[in-house]
Amino acid sequence: MKIEGCVALVTGGNRGIGEGFVAELLEAGAAKVYVAARQLSDAEEAAKADPRLVAMQLDVTKPEEVARAAATATDLTLLVNNAGAFNNVTLLSAEDDRAMRQEIETNYLGPVAMIRAFAPIIEKNGGGAVVNVLSAGGIVAVPNMGGYSPSKFAMRAASDCLRAELAPMNITVHALIVGSVDTRMASHVTWQEKSSPRAIGKAGLTAVTHNIDEHDTDPHAVSVRAFLARDPHTLKTSMAASLGRGRK
Structure with a gap:
């Protein structure tokens, strides 16, 4: 798929990695980018940057807002599922299951709902692509990440399932x-060098244009993948040992 001339929708497009995707899409020549955010005012503020940007209110955990987005963006060819939730509590330390449910609904059920809503639209427009922004916490279980890490594992598996289902529709x-x-979501991380949001956006568009099914977007992700392949037991042990770091 070519990015130039495409029509994209980026969930959580007003800040962080989503904002990085929007900037890279514009630079690559996208014809239109829907900037989706839970608060319309946030989307509208972000959309002021370029006339090709269209503000959209969208909470991916709300079926009525997903349906409204699909009824609006009928010209879509590229869907970027970027919106995410990370509550920085562990599974047992949380007061109740609300944090875990929000992470699962936002990081797994929401993106699947978006794909279900937009797959027929993308197919009707001649095919296109879906990008799911996952995490190194989706290939290695991170105890500090509570419901976040399991939700990313789930969406990684869903990506494989949906890739098979969408292939006949000419959607990668x-x-x-x-x-x-x-990003703000990773503000608690002080022990690890961080990549820029635009670097992740650029890597994501590279995955689309070169048809890469699963792409490690930055040096940290690459190092986690390498460590997992080389010595999975030690990596998992180190994750368990670091349980108290950054924990609430």
């Missing part, structure tokens, strides 16, 4: 394994 699926990035 690209799972991005993302490490530490300089």
